[in-house]
Amino acid sequence: MVKDFGGVRGGAAVRGVNLTIAEGEFFSLLGPSGCGKTTTLRMIAGFEEPSGGQILLHGRNMVGVPANKRDINMVFQSYALFPHLSVADNVAFGLRRRRVPKDEIHDRVDRILHTVELAEKADHRPRQLSGGQQQRVALARALVNRPRALLLDEPLGALDLKLRQSMQLELKRIQREVGITFIYVTHDQAEALTMSDRIAVMNGGLIEQVACPREVYERPATAFVAGFIGTSNLISGRLTTAGPEGGVIDLGDGQRITVPPSGAARTAGSDVQLTVRPEKITLTSGPAGDASRLRGTVSEVVYLGTSTSYTVATSTGAEMTVFQPNDGTASVVPGRGDTVWLSWATAHSYPLGATPAAPATSAAADRAVPDSGSLTPS
Numbered sequence: 001m002v003k004d005f006g007g008v009r010g011g012a013a014v015r016g017v018n019l020t021i022a023e024g025e026f027f028s029l030l031g032p033s034g035c036g037k038t039t040t041l042r043m044i045a046g047f048e049e050p051s052g053g054q055i056l057l058h059g060r061n062m063v064g065v066p067a068n069k070r071d072i073n074m075v076f077q078s079y080a081l082f083p084h085l086s087v088a089d090n091v092a093f094g095l096r097r098r099r100v101p102k103d104e105i106h107d108r109v110d111r112i113l114h115t116v117e118l119a120e121k122a123d124h125r126p127r128q129l130s131g132g133q134q135q136r137v138a139l140a141r142a143l144v145n146r147p148r149a150l151l152l153d154e155p156l157g158a159l160d161l162k163l164r165q166s167m168q169l170e171l172k173r174i175q176r177e178v179g180i181t182f183i184y185v186t187h188d189q190a191e192a193l194t195m196s197d198r199i200a201v202m203n204g205g206l207i208e209q210v211a212c213p214r215e216v217y218e219r220p221a222t223a224f225v226a227g228f229i230g231t232s233n234l235i236s237g238r239l240t241t242a243g244p245e246g247g248v249i250d251l252g253d254g255q256r257i258t259v260p261p262s263g264a265a266r267t268a269g270s271d272v273q274l275t276v277r278p279e280k281i282t283l284t285s286g287p288a289g290d291a292s293r294l295r296g297t298v299s300e301v302v303y304l305g306t307s308t309s310y311t312v313a314t315s316t317g318a319e320m321t322v323f324q325p326n327d328g329t330a331s332v333v334p335g336r337g338d339t340v341w342l343s344w345a346t347a348h349s350y351p352l353g354a355t356p357a358a359p360a361t362s363a364a365a366d367r368a369v370p371d372s373g374s375l376t377p378s
């Protein structure tokens, strides 16, 4: 789907989002501010109409269907609870408006308050609750309607870090328990990695990758994804040999490193960008075995508690970051100005693809879908 507000510099807010979300999935839209996450969510909810494309919910096109007829609920960062109503009455509000029988309302409210672990607060007013508890009331109020999908727009943004981290695990538990599809918008990569079954990484109104957290981290599709999620090192060179077993790249200064086979077909002579995560690199004082390796000079050392971060200016000119765990296993503990060798298992480097052009086809999204999707914006 596409959304053009007519005034966004550089094109539409959403330039081409094509993905299939499976029933019962915890799916996150992750990306920097302004990349089009909220607009995508608002189109799914029915608060914005797409300028092009379709939104299929269980095979039915939702475009033109009003938000309140979509069987989808949304939870916002501001909880928007009624201050004069008790927790139970806040949760029961929607069911009463729909004239659900009294006994059923009582049962459903009681059950969902147990799920969000607020049963003992049923008679409290919202102001008597902590921020995390208020967010759980907002969640219960949406879940009690048993929507087909629940959309959450940065719902933990107003909470402090510790509470946010415990609420992330809580949300995941609740989602597993109720089995409802969650579509979650966040710009916080740690949050997306913690909770999601799959993540769509968005940039400039397009999807750059759709995959499970491990794949997005270990096998980022593009340089943007590698840089946005965690810390990454990029190494550029020209492929001198290529085959099904991988290849060798020349870094331009005579140094060569081996590369693993990549998904995309590449031919000798083509330019390649590799990514290697900092914790996969080992520092030694001399060349180590036949692993992929580079020589460099330490330019910065930062002690981080569980690990130490080294910035190394390599002989190719590229700066590399290396995390060494502070568990006593490091073979060298270099200081600034020292010469070191960086090595890593070839399998721990990953060749990157090109940034997608609009409209995104998201072939990767379809490959990764575990079963036929229930919600299909296209």
Ligand SMILES: Nc1ncnc2c1ncn2[C@@H]1O[C@H](COP(=O)(O)OP(=O)(O)OP(=O)(O)O)[C@@H](O)[C@H]1O
Pocket: 005, 007, 008, 013, 014, 031, 032, 033, 034, 035, 036, 037, 038, 039, 040, 187
């Ligand atoms: N109603 C609107 N009218 C015009 N432009 C809009 C409107 N809503 C959003 N935009 C623009 O569309 C782009 C995408 O906005 P969107 O809110 O979807 O991004 P986002 O990824 O959710 O960002 P954030 O994390 O900051 O909320 C931005 O450039 C924004 O300024």
